[in-house]
Amino acid sequence: MNNSLSFESPSLSRRQFLNFLTGATVAATAGSALYVAGKFFLPPSESTGVGGAIVAKDILGNPIPATQITAEAPGTRALVAGLAGEPTYLIVKDDNTLDSMGIVDNCTHLGCTFPWNPVDQQFQCPCHGSLYAPDGTVVRGPAPLPLKIVHVAVIDDRILISPWTETDPRTGEKPWWV
Numbered sequence: 001m002n003n004s005l006s007f008e009s010p011s012l013s014r015r016q017f018l019n020f021l022t023g024a025t026v027a028a029t030a031g032s033a034l035y036v037a038g039k040f041f042l043p044p045s046e047s048t049g050v051g052g053a054i055v056a057k058d059i060l061g062n063p064i065p066a067t068q069i070t071a072e073a074p075g076t077r078a079l080v081a082g083l084a085g086e087p088t089y090l091i092v093k094d095d096n097t098l099d100s101m102g103i104v105d106n107c108t109h110l111g112c113t114f115p116w117n118p119v120d121q122q123f124q125c126p127c128h129g130s131l132y133a134p135d136g137t138v139v140r141g142p143a144p145l146p147l148k149i150v151h152v153a154v155i156d157d158r159i160l161i162s163p164w165t166e167t168d169p170r171t172g173e174k175p176w177w178v
Ligand code: FES
Pocket: 107, 108, 109, 110, 111, 112, 125, 126, 127, 128, 129, 130, 141, 142, 143
């Protein structure tokens, strides 16, 4: 009795079988490559806590102790990586604690990042000259909207940043980013 696979079968010829094997190999190789490329280009997902909170990090992705920021002079605007990696200004208050409101470093005109000017007490966008007050409201356009804000809290020296979804206290209205 002949138990060998017959490639003369009408349902799967030798050529079809080889084509199938080649196609499967190419698909598996391409799939692996795409998976690796996708993992490289997509930011790693970050687990979030209550209310979507994340821990503020430095540019290297390391958590920043709150005491490192609060050791700065009152009025300091310190940049950290916030929600989804957005650069976010934390504000040191007069009592050397952190303000419960952080300001996202993303100009509402065309999305440039901008420095804090401590002399003028303004965020000043270098791209097209928009100026923002210390709380992120627009002093001069072309920026059309106030800067996005986030909640800031400190627990056990960790800085937690979470989305601001309720009324914007600067406008008394629903936030434009929600
Ligand atoms: S992007 Fe800031 S003023 Fe245009």
